[in-house]
Amino acid sequence: MRVELSDVSLEVQDNGTGHEPVLLLHGFPDTHDLWRHQVKALDAAGHRVIAPDLRGFGDSGRPEDPTAYHPLHSAGDLVQLLDRLDVGSVHLVGHDWGSAVAQALVAVEPDRVASLSLLSVGHGGALLSAGWEQRRRSWYIQLFQLAGIAEDFVSRDDFAVLREMLAGHPDADEAAARLREHEALTAALGIYRAGLPPEVMFGPVPDGPRLRGPVLGVWSDGDPFLTERSMTGTEAFVDGDFRYERVEGVGHWLPLEAPERVNELLLAFFREHGSGAGV
Template structure:
């Protein structure tokens, strides 16, 4: 299904019936990232709403970097819920999707029944996670250089991307990024929101998260350190739960789907049972 939101065409799948769960992917993914979770959630009686973020998948790919500002990304999700007449949803998010979800939960708490963030913690926890996180974030600086980043990633059939990221779906990811303009559009997420200047100043203040929140980090993550997730507890006023997935990399929902699905269903079922 394709929906026009704020002048941008967004591709979205809407499956099942029951409490709504909005699943947000990150870079360089699309809605297929959540296929194992969608199957488990719909079987358990949840409605799953899974968009492709602007600039990725089959959604529109504006050429203007400003189109990827966080306010636009969050606005897309609020507009999507409005279009589908969903007053509130459980947010389940990964990577850039998690960054969006943290801001959405802070700014529009009335729309968020619960928050589950995989890999990426609260913006302030990420910013204060120390030198180890800075080292792992080296690629964010590389991605700021138009043309150079694209050449580095795409060289030799995307060899650098394949060897650095170890994405379980690397062939499908590369096929999407080969589409003319797709790679540059996807990098707009980084160029609009994590400029070199932003690395020298704290992120904007956000209200404390009121929703029940679960943070999940995997021990073999090549991009995030554990402190960025455990430190998120300081910014959550609602109930906080932390879970660690042993032996899985950054894409834990693909590498350890049974473990992730079990955690997700346990968390959501507990919340829905109380409501």
């Protein structure tokens, strides 16, 4: 369904019924379809499941202003979305950039979050303090900063560079096809340009914002983009309970590559911290 907000419209999947709402946030270059295996499992377990396309992705709006893609703007979208859907608090789950947006939502509206689950990407401070191996794996972030140059390089030869980066993505062809749409690639890259400019990537490690537990961090040992330290280091930025789970033998796209394990971890975490989410 389409939900019109104050300055952008979002495409949203919402099963509309169930207890203890769950809000699922995808990352680059995905859409809400990243969560299709989780939506089925969570729905079967009786949860209300809400999965939007974030601004700039999929069928949601694509603002022209490059600064509009900062994670805080997406967090503001989600606050409005929950209000429109008459949802008070949620179990919040983010993967990749969805993890950063989830943390931004916790920063601005902590009482809307009953539990926080971070898949692949941990706290920003942990990422930026994870050492040179993490910086080496993050080389592409600097490429993505170069407006125009990055679009040309990434899309050249039918998105050959992107396809190489997405080699482990089960939906790589679909992701590349979506980015062929008018301004879709620039919009999708906007979150890197607004959220991780060079002064952030190579500046001092920020102090906050800190995360209020309970927080679940899940990392996979085949992730080519992120080190384990970038997730385990999240514990230093959490006030309260932090649980770390390592998934063996899969790459970056945990919800698609290890759906049964992800479903198991999320449902167990929600059961343990299940009294706080609701309408």
